[in-house]
Amino acid sequence: MDSFVNRFRGTTELWANEANMFDDFGPYDAVKEFSQPPVEFLKECTDEKSDSECRIKFEHGTTTLAFKFQGGIIVATDSRASAGSYIASQTVKKVIEINPYLLGTMAGGAADCQFWERELGRRCRNKERISVAAASKLLANMVYPYKGMGLSMGTMVTGWDKTGPNLFYVDSDGSRFKGDMFSVGSGSTFAYGVLDSGLDYELSTNDAIELSRRSIYHATYRDAASGGYVRIYHVKEQGWEFIGLFDVGNLHWEYNGL
Amino acid sequence: DVINLFQPSDQEMEFLIGITGKDFVLTAADTSAARSITVMKSTEDKSRDLNKHNIMLYSGESGDTVTFAEYIQRNVRLYGIRNGIELTPKAAATFTRKELATSLRSRHPYTVFLLIAGYDITTSKPHLYWIDYLGSSAEVPFAAHGYGSYYCMSILDRYHHPDITLDEAKVLVKKCIDELKTRFVINLLDFKIKVTDQDGIREITI
Numbered sequence: 001m002d003s004f005v006n007r008f009r010g011t012t013e014l015w016a017n018e019a020n021m022f023d024d025f026g027p028y029d030a031v032k033e034f035s036q037p038p039v040e041f042l043k044e045c046t047d048e049k050s051d052s053e054c055r056i057k058f059e060h061g062t063t064t065l066a067f068k069f070q071g072g073i074i075v076a077t078d079s080r081a082s083a084g085s086y087i088a089s090q091t092v093k094k095v096i097e098i099n100p101y102l103l104g105t106m107a108g109g110a111a112d113c114q115f116w117e118r119e120l121g122r123r124c125r126n127k128e129r130i131s132v133a134a135a136s137k138l139l140a141n142m143v144y145p146y147k148g149m150g151l152s153m154g155t156m157v158t159g160w161d162k163t164g165p166n167l168f169y170v171d172s173d174g175s176r177f178k179g180d181m182f183s184v185g186s187g188s189t190f191a192y193g194v195l196d197s198g199l200d201y202e203l204s205t206n207d208a209i210e211l212s213r214r215s216i217y218h219a220t221y222r223d224a225a226s227g228g229y230v231r232i233y234h235v236k237e238q239g240w241e242f243i244g245l246f247d248v249g250n251l252h253w254e255y256n257g258l
Numbered sequence: 259d260v261i262n263l264f265q266p267s268d269q270e271m272e273f274l275i276g277i278t279g280k281d282f283v284l285t286a287a288d289t290s291a292a293r294s295i296t297v298m299k300s301t302e303d304k305s306r307d308l309n310k311h312n313i314m315l316y317s318g319e320s321g322d323t324v325t326f327a328e329y330i331q332r333n334v335r336l337y338g339i340r341n342g343i344e345l346t347p348k349a350a351a352t353f354t355r356k357e358l359a360t361s362l363r364s365r366h367p368y369t370v371f372l373l374i375a376g377y378d379i380t381t382s383k384p385h386l387y388w389i390d391y392l393g394s395s396a397e398v399p400f401a402a403h404g405y406g407s408y409y410c411m412s413i414l415d416r417y418h419h420p421d422i423t424l425d426e427a428k429v430l431v432k433k434c435i436d437e438l439k440t441r442f443v444i445n446l447l448d449f450k451i452k453v454t455d456q457d458g459i460r461e462i463t464i
Contacts, residue, residue, distance in 0.1 A: 140321075147321055148366060169298060174321015177291055177299045189296060 061225020063187030064105040071205040073235040076212035079228035090228035100239045102159040107185040108152035131161040136168035140176040154184040187219030187226040272317035273406035276373045279422040282455035283375035288446040308334040309344040312376035319369035347376025351387035359393030371403040410434040
C-alpha cells in the first residue's frame, strides 16, 4: 500500500507544468499491487454456507435507538463501522437527514440505508410536509420488491407531522412497525436494557438526552461492533435539532467517576 | 418445480385462533412482533378488516404478511365499491386462497398463515376459514395457527359445540390463552380479541 501511495506523493504544486504531468506514471501491474490474490480476498467477504442466491456477508455492527417522550423524540446512534474484527471507521454518520423534519437511522448495510433513504428524500418533496407514516410506508414499499436479494437495512424513520411526533421501524424484510421506542443493531439488546429501565414519558429534555447517551455508551461497552461517538438528535415540532457528538471513550471515564 | 415445504420456525411463535358460534366468530391473535430474540413491539394488531363483516388474521414471514393482507383487503374493498355489495366470507376466502396458490409457484412465494372470519349477511351464518401458504383452505368451526395450536386444538375439540354463545366462547378462548401461559415456552404477553357478527367487527376484552 505504501509503495502505491509513494509513487504519487510528488510535489505539492498542482502539476506546475502540464507537459510533464504524465512523466511519473510508469507501467502499472495491478496483480503485484495487491497483498493477496483477488479470489482469496473475495473468499473472506463471502459466506459459503448461507443462501446460495446471495453470499455476501454483511456486518451489522451498530447501535441505534429512538424514543418518544413529552418533549418530542430523541434519536441516538453510535458511529463505528466494522468489517469483521477490523474497525473501518469510528466516525460514521448513522443518522440520515432526509429533510429538515424527517430523520432516518442506519443499521445494517450502510450503502443500502444511505441509498434508499436518499431515494426516500427525493420522493418527499411536495408542497406539504409528508407524514411520517407515509414516508415510512414509501420506504417499506421501495425495499419489499428486493426481499430475499440480500438488502440489509434496519432503520427507524421519525419526525414531527400533523399528528405529532411519530416513530416507525422499517427493515429490509419488509416489516414496518409504529411504536414509541425502538433500538436496532447488534448492540440493541444492551441499549434496550438501559433504556427500558430508565424510560419515563415525563422525562425532561436534558434527562432524555442523558438517558440516550447512557444507553448508547453501555451498548458500546458490551458490544464489540459498536463504538466511536454517540450522535444525538432531538426531534421537535419545528424540525430536528442536532444535539452533539460525544466520545464514548471520554464518557467511560466520566461515568466511572474519573 | 420444487416446493420448499420447510416452515421456518420463527413464524410458529405467533398464535392465531378462531372460534365460530351460533351467530358470531370470535378471533384472537397475540400482539408481539419479534425480530429474532428481541420483541420490537408488543401492541401489534395482526388483522385487517376486509369489509364490514369479514376479518383476516395473519402470521408468517415479516413483510409478506402485511403486504399480502393489505393487498387482499384492498381488492375485497374494491369489489364492494364496484358492485355495491360486499363479498361473502366464502368468496373472500376463495379469492385469497387462489392468490396464494398462484404465488406458490412464482418467483417469491408469500409465506403467510391466515384465518378468515366472517358473517355472511345473506344467509345469516358465521364462517371461519383456515388458510396456509400452500394455498390450502378449509372451512372449520374452530382453528388455530402456530405452535400454540398444539395446545389449544384439543381444548377446542373438548369444549366447543355448534351453538356456543358469545359468553361461552369468551370463556373458551380464555381457557386456551391460559393454557398457553402455563405450557408454552414463549411468553405471549397479550392478545387482541375481536368478535365478528351481524353488527360488524369489534374488539372485546375477556
